[in-house]
Amino acid sequence: MAAKEVEKVVTADEETTDIVVHRVPYGDPPAVRALDTSELTTWSLYRALIGEFTASLVLLYVSIATVIGYRSQSSAPDDRCTGVGYLGVAWSFGATVSVLVYSTSGISGGHINPAVTFALFMAGKVTLVRSVLYVAAQCLGAVVGVGIVKGIMKHPYDDLGGGANAVAGGYSLGAALGAETLGTFVLAYAVFSATDPKRTARDAFVPLVAALPIGMAVFVVHLATIPITGTGINPARSLGAAVLYNQHKTWKQHCTCLYSTIVSSLQVGPMPCRCHFSHIRCHVGTFYVYE
Structure with a gap:
């Protein structure tokens, strides 16, 4: 039950006015049932799967094409300064x-990444059924997105590593695992922070800008780990x-990304259950204080 109070404040015109303050005990949304299968009969689930599939396709097409283009330009001895660089x-x-997060957040939640899906499942925000189907769609x-790149850029793709992740020379698998784990943690942490329901309760604009910090997290993590694993x-x-390039070394080192996903999700997933904040939502003349 909200506690209603009236407080006097002084405005910029040095006039005294009354505002109504409602103190509301904030409660996190209840966790979803992990084994809930009722979603299988709803169209919204399949629409979300289409959204995740499309977003993952576009992400891989744009990013892998950029990687191949950068490597093809930087490998030419007379065009060393024409590549986009790291x-x-x-x-x-x-x-x-x-x-893509901004475009699909209203359709599927804008996961686009099995690591994000798994972390949200660990936090009780996504059912097991939806998680498994999301990962399959992603x-x-x-695979389809990389396949399009391979079809368009056949020779550069085969000659320049196919945009596959690989541990760079001078780094061990342990170092690569550490870099990937920390990078995945940063991304998952940014996702949970940007989508915190307490912040949404306070500031209505938070959902509109949530995609920006998530994209920036991906950006800065790539800057840090491209020289190590390709990120x-x-x-x-x-x-x-890995599927399209299909080399033994690539498959072996792909496990590094899987391990880092599991470790980071186990770290970040339970965090929302342990963190409590106090927020204020402001209307004209009325304040709602969430405690």
């Missing part, structure tokens, strides 16, 4: 994720490139 590759991933979309932090992205 900055351009990181920006292509981050900006594309931001656009991986299938990634995975998305098992669907790593799987799609």
Whole structure:
């Protein structure tokens, strides 16, 4: 029950006015039932799967095409300054994720990444059925997206590694696992922070800008880890490139991304259950204080 109070404040015109303050105990939305199968009969689930498939396809097409284009340009001895560089590759991933999250958040939640889906499942925000189907749609979309790139850029794709993740020389698998785990943690942490329901209760604009910090998290993580692994932090992205490139080394190192996803999701997923904040939602003349 909200506690109603009246407080006096002084406005910019040095006039005293009364405002109504409602103190509302905030409660997190209840966790979903993990084994709820009722979603299988709803059209919204299948519409969400189409959204996840399409978003994953677009992400892999844009990002892998950028990677192949960068490598083909930078490998030419007389065109060393024409490539987009690490900055351009990181920006292509981050900006594309931001656009796709904004576009699909109202359809599927804008996961686009099995690591995000798994973390949300661990937090009790997504059912097991939806999680499994989302991951399948994301991986299938990634394979199709990389397949389109391979069909368009056949020779550069085969000659330049297919945009697949690989541990760079001078780094061990342990170092790569650590980098991927930390990068996936940063992404999942940004997702939970940007979609925190307490912040939405306070500021109505938060859902509108949530895609921006998520895309920026992808951008900065790519800047840090491209020199180490080419940056995975998305098992669907790593799987799609590995399937089409189909090299033993690529498959072996793809496991690094899977391990990092599991570890990071176990770290971030339970965090919303342990964190409590106080927020204020403001209307004209009325304040709702969520405690």
